Amino acid sequence: xxxxxxxxxxxxxxxxxxxxxxxxxxxxxxxxxxxxxxxxxxxxxxxxxxxxxxxxxxxxxxxxxxxxxxxxxxxxxxxxxxxxxxxxxxxxxxxxxxxxxxxxxxxxxxxxxxxxxxxxxxxxxxxxxxxxxxxxxxxxxxxxxxxxxxxxxxxxxxxxxxxxxxxxxxxxxxxxxxxxxxxxxxxxxxxxxxxxxxxxxxxxxxxxxxxxxxxxxxxxxxxxxxxxxxxxxxxxxxxxxxxxxxxxxxxxxxxxxxx
Amino acid sequence: xxxxxxxxxxxxxxxxxxxxxxxxxxxxxxxxxxxxxxxxxxxxxxxxxxxxxxxxxxxxxxxxxxxxxxxxxxxxxxxxxxxxxxxxxxxxxxxxxxxxxxxxxxxxxxxxxxxxxxxxxxxxxxxxxxxxxxxxxxxxxxxxxxxxxxxxxxxxxxxxxxxxxxxxxxxxxxxxxxxxxxxxxxxxxxxxxxxxxxxxxxxxxxxxxxxxxxxxxxxxxxxxxxxxxxxxxxxxxxxxxxxxxxxxxxxxxxxxxxxxxxxxxxxxxxxxxxxxxxxxxxxxxxxxxxxxxxxxxxxxxxxxxxxxxxxxxxxxxxxxxxxxxx
Numbered sequence: 407x408x409x410x411x412x413x414x415x416x417x418x419x420x421x422x423x424x425x426x427x428x429x430x431x432x433x434x435x436x437x438x439x440x441x442x443x444x445x446x447x448x449x450x451x452x453x454x455x456x457x458x459x460x461x462x463x464x465x466x467x468x469x470x471x472x473x474x475x476x477x478x479x480x481x482x483x484x485x486x487x488x489x490x491x492x493x494x495x496x497x498x499x500x501x502x503x504x505x506x507x508x509x510x511x512x513x514x515x516x517x518x519x520x521x522x523x524x525x526x527x528x529x530x531x532x533x534x535x536x537x538x539x540x541x542x543x544x545x546x547x548x549x550x551x552x553x554x555x556x557x558x559x560x561x562x563x564x565x566x567x568x569x570x571x572x573x574x575x576x577x578x579x580x581x582x583x584x585x586x587x588x589x590x591x592x593x594x595x596x597x598x599x600x601x602x603x604x605x606x607x608x609x610x611x612x613x614x615x616x617x618x619x620x621x622x623x624x625x626x627x628x629x630x631x632x633x634x635x636x637x638x639x640x641x642x643x644x645x646x647x648x649x650x651x652x653x654x655x656x657x658x659x660x661x662x663x664x665x
Numbered sequence: 666x667x668x669x670x671x672x673x674x675x676x677x678x679x680x681x682x683x684x685x686x687x688x689x690x691x692x693x694x695x696x697x698x699x700x701x702x703x704x705x706x707x708x709x710x711x712x713x714x715x716x717x718x719x720x721x722x723x724x725x726x727x728x729x730x731x732x733x734x735x736x737x738x739x740x741x742x743x744x745x746x747x748x749x750x751x752x753x754x755x756x757x758x759x760x761x762x763x764x765x766x767x768x769x770x771x772x773x774x775x776x777x778x779x780x781x782x783x784x785x786x787x788x789x790x791x792x793x794x795x796x797x798x799x800x801x802x803x804x805x806x807x808x809x810x811x812x813x814x815x816x817x818x819x820x821x822x823x824x825x826x827x828x829x830x831x832x833x834x835x836x837x838x839x840x841x842x843x844x845x846x847x848x849x850x851x852x853x854x855x856x857x858x859x860x861x862x863x864x865x866x867x868x869x870x871x872x873x874x875x876x877x878x879x880x881x882x883x884x885x886x887x888x889x890x891x892x893x894x895x896x897x898x899x900x901x902x903x904x905x906x907x908x909x910x911x912x913x914x915x916x917x918x919x920x921x922x923x924x925x926x927x928x929x930x931x932x933x934x935x936x937x938x939x940x941x942x943x944x945x946x947x948x949x950x951x952x953x954x955x956x957x958x959x960x961x962x963x964x965x966x967x968x969x970x971x972x973x974x975x976x977x978x979x980x981x982x983x984x985x986x987x988x989x990x991x
Contacts, residue, residue: 433753435755436757436758440761
């Protein structure tokens with residue numbers, strides 16, 4: 407009888423001991439790979455910048471498609487296809503772009519877009535709620551997000567003479583948040599510098615600087631009739647700069663610019 | 666992984682029996698379902714996906730090798746019973762992310778003529794492990810120049826838990842010139858097309874007090890080796906050199922010790938290559954990460970022995986058991 411009494415006394419203590427062990431016991435090390443991506447390559451940085459140049463060209467292109475709206479906040483929807491059947495892949499660009507028209511420059515008052523006094527345009531992606539311009543791929547997995555970009559650029563001066571193509575000089579406006587590109591598993595920041603834009607044409611001349619450490623990429627837009635832009639990639643280290651060409655119709659690197 | 670398999674939702678393989686080597690009852694169905702899932706992914710994916718299971722099983726196999734260090738010199742004793750060992754894996758082990766360099770060619774579904782054909786890229790393999798989220802599929806994404814050009818869904822987790830248990834049937838006989846022999850055994854079970862489950866281990870321990878009777882506590886040294894085979898799909902071996910210490914009070918024995926151990930697992934299966942349409946033999950081998958452990962435990966001595974213990978090494982393992990004997 408005494409033995410049974412002891413059992414019922416000691417068994418809970420043993421179980422409590424076991425419970426304590428599981429609670430205060432050591433934690434396990436991770437044994438499963440949770441690796442970082444391979445380091446970005448020079449060509450990879452060029453490809454990122456090339457895609458960015460394409461997206462900038464796309465965003466500038468929508469100015470001509472706005473219609474008569476003074477404020478443009480509707481989704482942007484573009485698509486383009488690469489390759490030939492049955493191996494073609496279609497990419498979709500969408501997002502929401504805000505347009506802020508003003509008279510008298512950046513410090514001026516809001517103006518209707520078609521006012522003869524409108525001479526400044528800010529193009530930006532909304533911060534709250536955050537909106538990005540996204541690039542999707544429909545191949546195999548519909549809705550597959552490849553990357554997204556945040557734009558904050560000013561067109562100053564913004565010219566819209568009646569009956570003529572709109573045009574202007576595009577610069578990053580310097581407002582937070584920093585303009586960035588998150589594409590694939592890499593991301594970087596960028597700055598648009600004096601890019602001449604003319605409706606219906608390719609951007610240029612002007613430059614786009616993309617930074618994804620240790621790489622620094624300068625994209626040079628040649629001119630309104632040039633489908634391709636030139637790129638030079640440099641690094642923090644003392645290595646020779648590398649040059650690339652990007653097709654602004656696709657955002658892909660090419661050996662020579664297509665006709 | 667060198668392919669982009671078309672993946673169907675894996676069968677629910679959430680049968681915990683698969684995770685315990687005794688595999689009672691529904692084990693065959695579970696094992697075959699897991700194999701069906703693996704057949705949809707390549708070796709790199711399978712290696713990372715199975716990692717917490719392989720590592721935990723390797724450790725569990727050599728857990729709870731003693732509940733007391735007292736081994737008599739000539740009084741014959743025997744015990745039989747059941748123990749459960751469970752590894753508590755890191756939360757990080759419920760998912761994985763790894764990168765594999767690849768050449769973009771037919772092997773990854775890139776045909777000649779594609780602008781990227783022949784270039785170097787990499788695959789990002791990521792998602793839940795076998796012990797991860799059962800509602801989320803993993804992904805295999807092909808990158809070139811850091812740009813994702815193709816992505817596919819893969820397989821989900823099997824059991825969403827951080828505990829990886831193993832049931833261990835055990836028998837021992839001691840008191841033979843200070844030695845104690847032990848086996849861990851489960852009758853061979855046919856697991857459908859997978860083959861047979863084979864589970865067998867043996868070990869020997871020596872009571873040091875038989876050499877040095879003046880020691881204030883009981884001391885043993887021992888060696889144990891365990892194998893676990895699931896047909897030709899999964900073959901695992903683990904071994905342990907251990908030193909155990911114990912002190913008995915009236916009803917409770919407090920014990921502890923240390924061990925040097927190792928494990929090795931081979932996995933073989935056929936990958937259903939969606940591109941060629943033919944099965945591709947896959948095999949890989951994994952060494953256990955755990956090479957040492959410290960143990961602390963307590964045994965209730967009431968005719969039957971009921972014990973609980975904790976083990977600290979690279980993996981944290983807990984155990985409880987009931988042993989009958991004289």
